[in-house]
Amino acid sequence: MHTVNELSAILDKLASDDKFRAHLLNDPVAALAGLGITLSAQDVPEELSLPSKAEIVSERTELLNQVESTGTMIPFLLSGMLAAA
Secondary structure: OOHHHHHHHHHHHHOOOOOHHHHHHOOOOHHHHHHOOOOHHHHHHOOOEEEHHHHHHHHHHHHHHHOOHHHHHHHHEEEOOOOOO
16 A cells, blocks of 8 residues: 555646656556556556546545545546546
């Protein structure tokens, strides 16, 4: 499990770093490994999409309050969703 600070850092990168966003969509397992986060390939959705940078900025606090770990955050973010299912 990762800390709120680590989750916050991921959201910050998603909200501002186009290179990271592209890497995450192209190879989510490797992109997250670069941040020290392990994601199993089986947890990656078949179709990848990310919320817009503006959506992440506007929903950042709510996302942090809803999600307990990167294990639950990353798969739904990769689905383009802004709320945990």
